[in-house]
Amino acid sequence: MSEVRNTPITVAMLGCGTVGGQVARLLHEQADDLTARIGRPIRLTGIAVRRPHRHPEIDPELLTTDAEALVDSGVDLIVEVIGGIEPARSLLLRALKSGTSVVTANKALLAEHGPELHAAADSSGADLYFEAAVAGAIPLLRPLRESLAGDRISRVMGIVNGTTNYVLSAMDASGSGYAETLDEAGRLGYAEADPTADVDGFDAAAKAAILASSAFHTRVRAEDVHREGISGLSAADVAAAQLLGRTVKLLAICERVVDQSGAESVSVRVHPAMIPRAHPLASVGGAFNAVFVEAEAAGQLMFYGQGAGGAQTASAVLGDVVAVARNRVAGGYGPRESAYARLPVRPMGETPTRYHVSLDVADRTGVLSQVALVFAEHDVSIAIVRQEGRSDEASLVLVTHTASDAALRSTVDKLAGLPAVREVVSVMRVEGEEA
Known part of the structure; x- marks a missing residue:
């Protein structure tokens, strides 16, 4: 028996960049603690890299x-x-088909090929763990897959990209524009040299697909996620949110939607939105991440912390390594893919949303009634109206009640064609409050 207890769990690593280097370090520095937690030692047997000389x-x-x-x-x-x-x-796939368990931090791969990887793991009885793929060090996927497995999740909404949250937080605090704030984020190391994946929402969309798949027991791929980035935002948009007691965040929103007939579907989207400053996500600043979960029995839960970074992501990887190793010691395996619900993904046009619309209008009698008529024609109800300025500086700000996204888009398109509307200055969705 002592011989079995001393037989190491062998680990090989693919890649040794910022995260991989931290994983290797922690495996070495915490070897004794990991052995005590698992019941057997962990031994790193090899690391595959492209250029060995770069890892002295x-x-x-x-x-x-x-x-x-x-x-x-x-x-x-x-x-x-x-x-x-x-x-x-x-x-x-090669590893899983051979029965070798896998721990990965690869959100893009999971969002595109998750079902294929899960099928390979199921066929051989291997484990597939991926906590580090979403929100770095924040324990999020395991609570969704395990802790809340007995509950019914209705909504997952969160800030899952640190770069965009840093930019939007800085714009809110300083009043500066998007381009200059992004440049500053790059100088401080919060943005990559090519920030496209972050600012255009690709990173958040991959994470949203993984979150929705876990929360709603339905296979959701990155291509199913409606995606909008933050590059079109201006200082004026952020200032408009401030006037209404709101702030702007790039949100990943995954929700269970029930239509009038009682049929369920899943809406998964990533886009900038105004949220009330009283909302828990509004106070999440800098490069931090936070995810707000709503479940029928558990109620409202929030997960907050460092969403990126070598050591932080390595912490999540190591947690998965320990879980897989414990499964192997116990002779079992962890949770499998849960996709039994097979809910359809709702098109964005059919998704219920709210809009904040800012119009540059002519300051003359009857403009407001013309604008209101367009909203009524598309069956969109107005919740808030604010008119500012006189003469050439007149503007009209409206916030809607909930309507389909397609109806709201059609309303905005029609408004742009009114003679009294000189320009549709900005359009942004509103989240985090009752309709």
Whole structure:
């Protein structure tokens, strides 16, 4: 029995960048604690990298450029932190089909090929864990998959991209414009040299797909997610939100929608939105992440913390490593994919939303009635109206009640064609409050 207890759980790693380097460090520094928590030691047997000479801090005997050979080496667990679709997809499928468990932080891969990976894990009895794929160090996916498995989740809404949250928080605090704030974020290390994946919402959309799949027991892919970024936002948009006691956040919103016939569907979207300053997400500043979960029995829950960073993401990876290792010691395996609900993904046009609309209008009698008539024609109810300025500086701000996104878009298109409307200055959705 003591011989079995001393037999190590073997781990190989694909990639050794910012996150991978931290994983290797923690495996070494916390070896004794990990052994005590698991019941058997963990041994890192190899790390696949492209350029071994760029990793002088790693024992050279661990480094290899042959990722396929490492996957085929018979280890108990593969940790993947290289990112992207290929070669990660092929390597992980190879590992899972052979019965090797996998821990990955690859959100893009899971959002595109999650069902394929889960099927491979199921066929061989291997584990597939991916806590680090969404919100870094914040324990989020495991609570959705396990802690709330007995509950019915109605909504998951959150800030899941640190770069955009830093930019929007800074714009709100300083009144500065988007471009200059993004430049500052780059200088401070909060934005990549090419920030497209962040500011255009691709990163958040991949995470939203994973969240929706876990929360609603339905397969959702990144292509199913309606996506809008923040590059079109201006200082005026942020200032308009402030006047209404709101702030602007890029939100990932996953919700269960029930239509008038009682049929259920899932709405999954990523876009900037105004939220009340009293909402828990409004106070989440800087590069932090937070996710607000609403469930029928548990009520409202919020998960908050560092959403990115080498050490933070490595913490989530190590948590998964411990979980997989414990499963192997116990002779079992962790939760499988839960996609039994098979709910349809609701088109964005049919999704109920609210809008904040700012119009540059002619200051003359009857303009407000003309605008209100357009809203009525599209069956969109107005909740708030505010008129400002006189003469050439006149503006009209309206906030709607809930209506379909298609109806709201049609309303805005019709408004743009009114002779009395010189310009539709801004259009933004409103979230986080009763309709």
